Amino acid sequence: MVAELQRQVPLQGLNTFGLVAQADRYLEAASDAEVRAALALAQQLGVPLRVLGGGSNLVLPERVEGLVLRLTSRGIRLLAEEGDALLVEAEAGEPWHPFVMATLANGWYGLENLSLIPGTVGASPIQNIGAYGVELKDRCAGVTALDRHSGELHDLSPADCAFAYRESRFKTEAGRWIVLRVRFHLSRQPQLVLDYGPVRQALAEAGVTQPTPEAVSAAICSIRQSKLPDPAVLGNAGSFFKNPVVTAAVAAALQQRYPSLPTYPQADGTVKLAAGWLIDQAGWRGHRDGAVGVHAAQALVLVNFGGARSRDVLALAERIRASVRERFGVTLEMEPGSLT
Ligand SMILES: Cc1cc2nc3c(=O)[nH]c(=O)nc-3n(C[C@H](O)[C@H](O)[C@H](O)COP(=O)(O)OP(=O)(O)OC[C@H]3O[C@@H](n4cnc5c(N)ncnc54)[C@H](O)[C@@H]3O)c2cc1C
Structure with a gap:
């Protein structure tokens, strides 16, 4: 019913x-x-x-x-266990961060770096959420989705999902799939990912000498709370632009002109640039246009000071894109999208 x-x-x-x-x-x-x-x-x-x-x-x-x-579907279950290896499934309507906390409370490790990302389990494969060196694709064991065209349920393997940086088949085939459940490869044996951003530094500052997944989660929560505005206080959609990926030649030319430009070489030879740095350097951090603006502490986040409409956000986003394109020759792509 x-x-x-x-x-x-x-x-x-x-x-x-x-x-x-x-x-x-x-x-x-x-x-x-x-x-x-x-x-x-x-x-x-x-x-x-x-x-x-x-x-x-x-x-x-x-x-x-x-x-x-x-x-609004709910449910978290351990489907299989072999040695330390676990197969865990969660329903699409489960809120993401409480789900991560539930896995840690059960001693099911692997999602700690994805702590405090807002949203639901069902949306996690859509843009292949990622943070602090871990992406959903690194832990995903499969997705159960309803094909709106045929009305059939499919168990999609990670390969079927075509995950990439903030991308997946669910985005390229927008409007086709409804994700109902996601499965995860987790482990009772912690395998910590610490070498990304200020994670080690945050652990050291907290006096942690022997990191556990719980300590990594707590460190990442505190980094995120210090860097990102809380949507309950100041409306936002997290990172507003994807980090642009350019050829090695483009990155080298830019770095020659801007020696402090952060660059992240990728396995395929391309180079990821920090969108926040480009926006900051173009002078947008702290800028306000009526009800919308660029967060004063994090140039990658656009914020709603109250009463904003989509046209306000999109107009500001377009001005930022144009100025970054003009200054650096790099085109930024929006991360948040529309309902599909
Ligand atoms: C403060 C803040 C910090 C953030 N940090 C990060 C971060 O570190 N890393 C990161 O990757 N993202 C981050 N995000 C973005 C966001 O949290 C994620 O993209 C999240 O997965 C979106 O989930 P949601 O349930 O809110 O999806 P929604 O915003 O409701 O939907 C997003 C898209 O997915 C579709 N969709 C949603 N659920 C389903 C489903 N079950 N089946 C099919 N389609 C569906 C929608 O139609 C829409 O197109 C952040 C956002 C905020 C506000």
């Missing part, structure tokens, strides 16, 4: 940017059967179905046409 269909539902409280937005139609689904019923209803109404998770990676338009479906 489908939950009650609601009309003209405000979404301001359901997106971390706090943008003023309204859904023409809105439903919640806590089970596969409810998701299928919602899909059938959208087809019957002749409107598109749009899946909403925690609303933390979105720039929502003022009017969201079609049927917005928020997944």
Whole structure:
């Protein structure tokens, strides 16, 4: 049985940017059967179905046409265990950070570097979330997703998901898949990833000499809290632009002109640049345009001071993109997107 269909539902409280937005139609689904019923209803109404998770990676338009479906399914389970190796599954509606905390509490290790990322388990494969040297793809064992075209359930392998930096098949085939469950390869044996950003330094400052996954999670939470604005206090969608990836030749030429430019060589020979550095150098940090602005402590984060609409955010984003392109010849790509 489908939950009650609601009309003209405000979404301001359901997106971390706090943008003023309204859904023409809105439903919640806590089970596969409810998701299928919602899909059938959208087809019957002749409107598109749009899946909403925690609303933390979105720039929502003022009017969201079609049927917005928020997944509220819950469940975390250990599916298999062999020696130290664990196979863990979680439902799409599980909030991500509490899920990571639950795995740590059970002694199931591997997700600690992804602590405190907002959003849901179901959205984690969409942009292959990543932080502090670990990406979802490094721990993902598979995804169960509903193909909206055929109505069939598929168990997709990590290879099927075509994960890449902030990318996946779910983005390239936007509008096709509804992620219902995600499986993870975890371990009872910690395998710590410490060599990224200030993780070791934060552990040292906390007086930790023998790091555990719990200590790494706590250190990463404190780094994140010191660097990123809390969406509950200041609306934002995290990193607003992806870190641009350029050829080695472009990176070398830029570094000659800007010796302090941070560069991150990739396995395939390309080089990742820090979008936040480029925006900062272009003079945008702390800039404010009415209701929107660039966070004073982190140039990669655009913020809503209150009452902002998508057009305000997109206009500021376009000005930033143009100025970075003009100054560095590098084109920035937005990370948050729309409901699909
Ligand atoms: C303060 C802050 C910090 C952040 N830090 C990071 C970070 O360190 N690393 C990182 O990678 N991201 C980060 N993000 C971005 C964001 O948290 C992630 O992208 C997260 O996975 C989005 O989850 P969500 O449930 O909020 O998705 P939503 O924002 O609700 O949706 C995002 C997209 O996924 C689609 N979608 C959602 N659920 C499903 C589903 N079950 N099936 C199919 N499609 C679905 C939506 O239609 C939409 O297109 C941050 C965001 C904020 C606000």
